Amino acid sequence: MAKDKRSKAHPPAASSSATAATPSWPPFKPPLPVVDLTLEPLIEDKVVVLRSFFPRSLCRDYVSFLRGLPLITTPGKPKRGDAVRVNDRYQIDDATFANRLWTETGLKEAVAGEDVAHLWGGQVVGLNPNIRIYRYSPGQFFDAHYDDFNYVSLKTEAGAALPARTTWTLLLYLTSSADGCIGGETVFHPYDNNFSAKDEIAVSLETGMLLLHKHGDDCLLHEGREVTAGEKWVIRTDLCVKR
Numbered sequence: 001m002a003k004d005k006r007s008k009a010h011p012p013a014a015s016s017s018a019t020a021a022t023p024s025w026p027p028f029k030p031p032l033p034v035v036d037l038t039l040e041p042l043i044e045d046k047v048v049v050l051r052s053f054f055p056r057s058l059c060r061d062y063v064s065f066l067r068g069l070p071l072i073t074t075p076g077k078p079k080r081g082d083a084v085r086v087n088d089r090y091q092i093d094d095a096t097f098a099n100r101l102w103t104e105t106g107l108k109e110a111v112a113g114e115d116v117a118h119l120w121g122g123q124v125v126g127l128n129p130n131i132r133i134y135r136y137s138p139g140q141f142f143d144a145h146y147d148d149f150n151y152v153s154l155k156t157e158a159g160a161a162l163p164a165r166t167t168w169t170l171l172l173y174l175t176s177s178a179d180g181c182i183g184g185e186t187v188f189h190p191y192d193n194n195f196s197a198k199d200e201i202a203v204s205l206e207t208g209m210l211l212l213h214k215h216g217d218d219c220l221l222h223e224g225r226e227v228t229a230g231e232k233w234v235i236r237t238d239l240c241v242k243r
């Protein structure tokens with residue numbers, strides 16, 4: 001796939017859903033983080049993970065809760081330029097929940113470390129309020145694509161608007177083979193169109209693991225591989241830097 005004909009993940013989120021009721025997300029119990037969060041590099045300067053970001057019990061609570069949300073199956077035929085994505089999806093603008101994920105989990109501190117601060121492309125200020133939930137059932141997948149950045153507006157503690165830009169995609173896996181989900185790996189292709197198994201880097205699902213990958217101009221071609229049994233549940237948002 002030529003870089004100038006990039007297949008994009010999906011169009012920028014509409015910002016008009018501010019009036020939609022936000023879900024009553026379950027509390028983070030036990031209090032987070034449950035382990036010392038250490039960023040583990042998987043691909044230098046491009047992909048990092050934080051294992052056990054959510055404990056297994058919390059992942060279970062979240063999956064039961066998320067099941068009750070009005071997920072919508074994406075059409076198999078995308079608009080021109082968008083990647084084929086077949087999954088069930090829910091999306092909401094929820095600055096309060098984005099802020100909880102940022103400040104009540106240890107994430108803010110984990111990405112502030114001196115050794116990793118250079119990765120994020122600016123001064124990190126929070127998470128994208130555009131929260132996306134994905135459920136992949138057997139046969140569902142997210143075809144190879146690049147994630148684009150977006151301009152967003154965050155809120156400071158004093159309530160003022162803070163112009164920001166997304167720089168890294170955040171995926172929080174809530175299920176894995178330990179819960180009966182087979183397949184569904186997030187696979188990165190460092191050499192763009194060269195889909196050779198020897199070069200690809202497949203990240204297996206791990207319940208409660210958080211993955212961050214750089215997006216925008218430096219985004220690696222990646223895909224969500226087909227799920228063949230069970231269900232893959234993911235919470236998606238993005239890391240934001242000051243604009």
Ligand SMILES: O=C(O)CCC(=O)C(=O)O
Binds near residue numbers: 142186
């Ligand atoms: O579900 C996955 O593993 C990948 C999701 C993804 O690429 C995206 O949300 O842009």
Ligand SMILES: [Fe+2]
Binds near residue numbers: 009145146147169222
């Ligand atoms: Fe993506």
